Amino acid sequence: QLQIDYYKDTCPDLESIVRQTVTEKYEQTFVTAPATLRLFFHDCFVQGCDASVILNLPNAEKDHPDDTSLAGDGFDTVIKAKAAVDKDSRCTNKVSCADILAIAARDVVVLTGGPYYPVELGRFDGKISTLASVQNNLPSENFNLDQLTTMFASHGLTLTDLVALSGAHTIGFAHCGRFSKRLYQFNSTHQTDPTLNSTYAQKLMASCPRDVDPRDSIDNDPTSPKIFDNAYYTNLQQGMGLFGSDQTLFTDSRSKAIVDAFAANNTAFFDAFAAAFTKLGRVGIKSRNEGEIRRDCTALNS
Numbered sequence: 001q002l003q004i005d006y007y008k009d010t011c012p013d014l015e016s017i018v019r020q021t022v023t024e025k026y027e028q029t030f031v032t033a034p035a036t037l038r039l040f041f042h043d044c045f046v047q048g049c050d051a052s053v054i055l056n057l058p059n060a061e062k063d064h065p066d067d068t069s070l071a072g073d074g075f076d077t078v079i080k081a082k083a084a085v086d087k088d089s090r091c092t093n094k095v096s097c098a099d100i101l102a103i104a105a106r107d108v109v110v111l112t113g114g115p116y117y118p119v120e121l122g123r124f125d126g127k128i129s130t131l132a133s134v135q136n137n138l139p140s141e142n143f144n145l146d147q148l149t150t151m152f153a154s155h156g157l158t159l160t161d162l163v164a165l166s167g168a169h170t171i172g173f174a175h176c177g178r179f180s181k182r183l184y185q186f187n188s189t190h191q192t193d194p195t196l197n198s199t200y201a202q203k204l205m206a207s208c209p210r211d212v213d214p215r216d217s218i219d220n221d222p223t224s225p226k227i228f229d230n231a232y233y234t235n236l237q238q239g240m241g242l243f244g245s246d247q248t249l250f251t252d253s254r255s256k257a258i259v260d261a262f263a264a265n266n267t268a269f270f271d272a273f274a275a276a277f278t279k280l281g282r283v284g285i286k287s288r289n290e291g292e293i294r295r296d297c298t299a300l301n302s
């Protein structure tokens, strides 16, 4: 029931207002892009795409360890865009924070060189956000393909969607503590994960030595960290996936052909990403009765 032209009459300039705010913030700080894209994913997988991750309540979603590494610039992007939207008197208190996040997430994909695609709108903001609801609902960086496909399938997302959406790791950052196990204590026979390219492994060890502050971070995509492109897939072909959950998309024979197709054809990746993003944006949509149009994206109306 989402529609591309949902706000056509109520807030006709919505898309350009959001785009302008996101562009200004992106020009100030690059992290705006990966932070906003990841925020959208984490929102949709927990309670659906309803901006529940943004609510600032005691023991809220954002306080769960899986969400505490969400960069503040993603939240800030939505708050700033909401303020800009509400300044247009036609739009005041009419556009949901969940929809603003969805538009902003598409906009950062475009800003970093990725595909443009229309975003479906008409979401309502959720009224519930709990720390407990995050548990086991976001994928771990150590997941194998079965674990990844089970979790994605539970939201109607296919194997192709999983591989395409994982391509978001073509931009952004990761903290050393997230993959140090792959470098230093993989398992009883291999200190370092044998699927990891050895030159890349050495580079990672140099950037993230054993005693590194686990809060230090490095680029997800070692070849084009700020560009939304299919380098993520050519990296996987060379054993240069940062997380186990990335590399397994290539090492597992069931998804390898999809990785190869996206590595060979950037347009194929862009088309699949746009389609998968649209499906992700439909997860757990709340009706008018189940949700609200939040006045302040960080707080419940009342």
Ligand code: HEM
Residues within 6 Å of the ligand: 031, 033, 034, 035, 037, 038, 041, 069, 070, 071, 139, 140, 141, 142, 143, 148, 165, 166, 168, 169, 171, 172, 173, 174, 175, 176, 178, 220, 243, 245
């Ligand atoms: C397939 C399962 C996935 C796993 C296991 C996973 C895991 C992770 C982890 C561990 C990080 C690093 C966090 C940190 O150290 O701060 C990360 C970063 C990121 N993830 Fe994912 N992710 C997955 C899928 C996705 C999807 C579907 C998207 C969006 C469509 C996404 C977008 C991002 C972005 C943009 C970053 C960089 C964030 C930043 O620089 O602030 N990820 N992911």
Ligand SMILES: [Ca+2]
Residues within 6 Å of the ligand: 170, 171, 221, 223, 224, 225, 226, 227, 228, 229, 230, 231, 232
């Ligand atoms: Ca890239």
